Amino acid sequence: MTRCASRHTIKAHRVKTIHLILSSSQQFRVPKTRRRHDPTHLLIVLGSGGHTAEMLAMLRRLPLDPTVYTHRTYLVTTGDSFSATKAAGFEKYLQERYPKSGSFSIITIPRARRVHQSFLTAPLSALQCFWVCLCVLRGTHPQKLPQGVPHYPDLILTNGPGTAVCVVLAAKLIRFVHAVPGIGMRNSTIFPLRTIFIESWARVTTLSLSGRILLPFVDRFLVQWPGLAGKRAWKGMRETEYAGTLVE
Structure with missing residues (x-):
């Protein structure tokens, strides 16, 4: 009986610790420490098909200012020539609109899960995608960024689907490691990502599967319908933010 109670206490302590780490990470506000003219690296996850079209439509409407986000990295998945072509077309549009549009890269990563892929093999492909995402964020991917561009993105922007989960969790892991005393840079400059x-x-009334998974992990979760505003993973976590319609 005592052993069972002890195990229950340890399990409860672990759950409480995980909750504390996630909630404190979400509630932490990042100080404005960047200088005005420092290069800013934006990483955009293109999820193929409708996700890609919606993401680029949002970037056109914002609008994305390339004089602020001086380097843009687009993540596309293997075999998704549609997203790569659309990203290149969007960059051409930026170059025509802004004389000094900075630079961009298109990096290809494996899919987290292929269409109609068996759920038995999906975890393996998801792990492969997660590992490659770590390589991209750490600057060890074979496709290198232009010289002078910081390999750690300052901001990661995504609207799903599965690949977004791998990218965000990889970023969260890197940030967590850098925050561990004795390993990371807790007393150094503010870490990006x-x-x-x-x-x-x-999504009008319910969150997507990727959204439900990432709700406890992302720094900001924007929704486009009032019915999804104020949702959160659990008490103490940051709520979803109603941003209105962002697509054209």
């Missing part, structure tokens, strides 16, 4: 998840315009 801030994350924003934008729920699809098609």
